Amino acid sequence: MRDPEQTRQNILEVSADEIHRKGFTATSLSCILKRCEISKGALYHHFANKMELGYAVFEEVYAPAFIALWQPPVETEDPIQGLSDFFSSMSKEMSCDELVCGCPLNNLCQEMSGVDEGFRIRILAMQQQLNLLIATNLSRVSSQLQPDLDFSQVAYFIVSTFHGSSSLSKSSLNKELFDKVIKELCRYMQQLKR
Amino acid sequence: MRDPEQTRQNILEVSADEIHRKGFTATSLSCILKRCEISKGALYHHFANKMELGYAVFEEVYAPAFIALWQPPVETEDPIQGLSDFFSSMSKEMSCDELVCGCPLNNLCQEMSGVDEGFRIRILAMQQQLNLLIATNLSRVSSQLQPDLDFSQVAYFIVSTFHGSSSLSKSSLNKELFDKVIKELCRYMQQLKR
DNA sequence: AGTTTAACCGACCGGTAGGTCGGTTGCAAA
DNA sequence: TTTGCAACCGACCTACCGGTCGGTTAAACT
Numbered sequence: 001m002r003d004p005e006q007t008r009q010n011i012l013e014v015s016a017d018e019i020h021r022k023g024f025t026a027t028s029l030s031c032i033l034k035r036c037e038i039s040k041g042a043l044y045h046h047f048a049n050k051m052e053l054g055y056a057v058f059e060e061v062y063a064p065a066f067i068a069l070w071q072p073p074v075e076t077e078d079p080i081q082g083l084s085d086f087f088s089s090m091s092k093e094m095s096c097d098e099l100v101c102g103c104p105l106n107n108l109c110q111e112m113s114g115v116d117e118g119f120r121i122r123i124l125a126m127q128q129q130l131n132l133l134i135a136t137n138l139s140r141v142s143s144q145l146q147p148d149l150d151f152s153q154v155a156y157f158i159v160s161t162f163h164g165s166s167s168l169s170k171s172s173l174n175k176e177l178f179d180k181v182i183k184e185l186c187r188y189m190q191q192l193k194r
Numbered sequence: 195m196r197d198p199e200q201t202r203q204n205i206l207e208v209s210a211d212e213i214h215r216k217g218f219t220a221t222s223l224s225c226i227l228k229r230c231e232i233s234k235g236a237l238y239h240h241f242a243n244k245m246e247l248g249y250a251v252f253e254e255v256y257a258p259a260f261i262a263l264w265q266p267p268v269e270t271e272d273p274i275q276g277l278s279d280f281f282s283s284m285s286k287e288m289s290c291d292e293l294v295c296g297c298p299l300n301n302l303c304q305e306m307s308g309v310d311e312g313f314r315i316r317i318l319a320m321q322q323q324l325n326l327l328i329a330t331n332l333s334r335v336s337s338q339l340q341p342d343l344d345f346s347q348v349a350y351f352i353v354s355t356f357h358g359s360s361s362l363s364k365s366s367l368n369k370e371l372f373d374k375v376i377k378e379l380c381r382y383m384q385q386l387k388r
Numbered sequence: 389a390g391t392t393t394a395a396c397c398g399a400c401c402g403g404t405a406g407g408t409c410g411g412t413t414g415c416a417a418a
Numbered sequence: 419t420t421t422g423c424a425a426c427c428g429a430c431c432t433a434c435c436g437g438t439c440g441g442t443t444a445a446a447c448t
Contacts, residue, residue: 163357
């Protein structure tokens with residue numbers, strides 16, 4: 001019957017979903033408890049407090065999922081095309097509700113970076129890791145790209161634009177504006193090629 | 195002694211600052227009352243509730259300031275150069291603390307679009323107004339730009355990137371990453387010229 | 389001077405949040 | 419079979435939130 005590891009995983013997954021939808025602060029423990037069908041004691045047995053639960057969600061759910069999401073498109077032979085397809089497939093395959101939720105990393109960055117140092121350093125590390133991932137793969141195919149490109153700069157630019165477009169779709173409640181920005185982003189990326 | 199209009203303005207300005215720094219939800223009325231040195235009764239005499247106060251801050255503080263900020267650079271003879279200078283001067287002249295607070299419009303968009311319909315429609319209207327402002331001014335100088343540009347698409351792209359770069363600097367706590375993205379954004383904008 | 393009312397005061401309310409803690413339960417080792 | 423402890427329960431605590439409301443004050447008008 002009892003399976004502490006299963007309980008812990010369940011808490012993490014439900015919390016990840018709630019935080020993604022409502023943000024960290026607006027996510028209430030009681031709501032998590034209901035969905036998990038456990039008591040407050042159970043949650044506090046596995047996590048010291050809400051903040052530690054948040055950190056665990058970030059490290060054990062968001063971070064791995066984030067890398068698993070971005071790595072494949074970037075590590076294809078043609079990372080420019082890989083990213084273009086990656087972004088394009090988002091607006092096609094993702095539902096409106098999903099899209100409006102935005103990227104968990106960007107959401108937490110906006111909400112928690114200025115409030116909690118623990119979140120800030122984790123978010124920053126993740127952003128730097130993503131930047132390195134993109135930049136190194138761009139430099140890998142630098143022979144096919146324009147000369148004098150600052151790959152780190154280009155990588156930060158691409159991710160910034162993507163996050164900005166997610167923000168846009170939150171107020172419009174549809175994919176239209178997201179699509180527009182992604183189209184222009186793809187046009188920009190194609191221009192990086194020589 | 196008594197100056198109701200002054201009281202109201204003071205509430206609006208202090209609230210605008212608090213909301214800009216902490217976000218709408220995290221801003222507590224008691225904190226506003228302290229800074230304004232007024233009672234709760236005074237605040238509720240001027241505003242029906244917290245939400246209405248938020249709407250008033252948006253319409254009477256953020257919206258005018260937002261237009262006053264973006265209009266000049268976009269309405270110069272060369273809007274591309276105007277925007278480039280506009281963005282560049284930000285990273286030079288703005289303090290780190292200011293920059294990390296981000297754009298009030300983008301902040302509210304991220305926080306409130308999915309929670310409150312009243313905020314959502316106001317934010318969306320503002321975004322569309324800004325988009326129109328940029329797009330029309332780009333089309334004004336279309337003869338100097340590349341052919342087949344979708345000006346609305348380009349305008350949304352520019353603003354998205356700018357907002358995304360603000361997000362970045364929240365976790366890094368310095369201007370470095372913001373600078374990088376802005377540099378690439380300026381490079382992109384220059385490429386729009388033929 | 390008296391009257392009216394907008395402007396303002398602050399104690400109080402219900403609700404909810406995160407967090408605590410003494411007690412119970414189930415399972416595994418001895 | 420007994421014992422020990424991780425796993426779990428849920429009533430309770432304090433703090434703070436947005437919001438209410440009966441009362442007070444200042445100033446403008448008659």
